[in-house]
Amino acid sequence: MTFPLETAAHPEGLRRVAIDPVSRVEGHGKVTLLLDADNHIEQVRLHIVEFRGFEKFIEGRPYWEVPVMVQRLCGICPVSHHLAAAKAFDRVLGATPVSASANAVRRLMHYGQILQSHALHFFHLASPDLLFGFDSEVAKRNIVGVAQAHPEIAKKGILLRKFGQEIIRITAGKRIHGTGAVPGGINKLVTLEERNSLQRDLPRMLQWAQDAVDIAKQLHAQNPALYNNFGSFRSKLMSLVRPDGAMDLYDGVLRVRDENGRILFDQVDNQRYLELIEEEVRPWSYMKFPYLRSLGAQLGWYRVGPLARVQNCDFIPSAFAEIERQSFVAWGRGEPVHATLAYHWARMIEMLHAVEVVAELLADPALLSGDLLTSGVRQRHGVGMIEAPRGTLIHDYEVGDDDLIKRCNLIVSTTHNNQAMNEAVRSVARDYLDGQELTEGLLNHIEVAIRAYDPCLSCATHALGRMPLEVTLLAADGTLLDQMQKSSDGGLTRTK
Secondary structure, three states: OOOOOOOOOOOOOOEEEEEOOOOOOEOOEEEEEEEOOOOOEEEEEEEEOOOOOHHHHOOOOEHHHHHHHHHHHOOOOHHHHHHHHHHHHHHHHOOOOOOHHHHHHHHHHHHHHHHHHHHHHHHHHHHHHHHHOOOOOHHHOOHHHHHHHOHHHHHHHHHHHHHHHHHHHHHHOOOOOOOOEEOOEEOOOOOHHHHHHHHHHHHHHHHHHHHHHHHHHHHHHHOHHHHHHOOOOOOEEEEEEOOOOEOOOOOOEEEEEOOOOOEEEEEEOHHHHHHOEEEEOOOOOOOOEEEEOOOHHHHOOEEOOHHHHHHHOOEOOOHHHHHHHHHHHHHOOOOOOOOOOHHHHHHHHHHHHHHHHHHHHHOOHHHOOOOOEOOOOOOOEEEEEEEEOOEEEEEEEEEOOOOEEEEEEEEOHHHHOHHHHHHHHHHHHHHHHOOOOOOHHHHHHHHHHHHOOOOEHHHHOOOOOOOOEEEEEEOOOOOEEEEEEEOOOOOEEEOO
């Protein structure tokens, strides 16, 4: 498979248009387009322009500090990093499985994170495009505009997220960057009063989550041509599933389906992920490009996240979400749904599932009493894998006999989706922008495609080996004084 529009044959003389920064996403990224004199698209690239060095600067730190440190990667999905790291160090301590209480509290924390993150993305970041139109007036294409035009929708979104954040506060100690999970277990249980306070709001949250699924379904039904074709392309799908094939967002084995929905890999132990996945570096982005080793970089890339998970599992183990999953799958008429905008529908099905799982967990007595910690035979290596809101998250650590981190490898959800996001922006550029006079509304079409993946660009940015770098020196009035680029091979070029 080729990567159309990724590289221009003759970039000299082409006009460059940049979307910088991409808005309503977590982190900083930009898109560059190279156009000829007739506005035909010659090259489109999604660039991740910030660099985070977590894999290196945690080396030498005691392993018990890491679950708190790595969640500073992000203020949107800190719980996912917190839990993935804790699960990795459970392996190092031989604490597998953890106690029933630790498992229940961690799962409650995680599904609270799924709930709040999905609500934040759909209602705050994506709904302005979906409700008003991709090229609508930019001044109202935001959450304030949604609140003015659709106050009930905005209210439900805000309070659904608040409920998820309250779950995180109770289980992790605070809403952002908590400390509830520790290697080998947890550091606190849920009190009876805390449990009861959450249960009181459950019926309303369940109804509102169902309403959100209905909104997503209605958007597809009202404009099926747009929702089926916008930024659509075929790809492989990867996620964790429970050993029996059910959706499990906290733990499981790896499964990969091909473009036609056939299972390529199944029951792959998440500790052996490196036998399945490899990464490559390209000189124009700080974000790496993962692919399936057996298929190579050209054919082996895939998608993760809600679109993959809802179709990769055999069933969702909660009643209302399973009904909605079946409706989603039926939309494909026997084929996998590959539409980029279908991420939003799948995301709302997962949010509904999260509320149902929260209800089950709140009825579990292990939340209120039981052992906090467990331990076993000490190991030097551990992998923690979890389905973060945006997709499969991998934390891989090697710990020395002195309890200090010797090596770390992180593959986050957005990194898995890197090639897919590039494919999406190329598809949209080809279908909507090629040969057109560019406007803000048309450029927003590209951002809409990126937002569908709910990318967390802060989490995803690290590189292998030498990294490209651009340094720009501006005067106080914004005048460009000097600019220098360092290529991936270490060469320096002064561009002014």
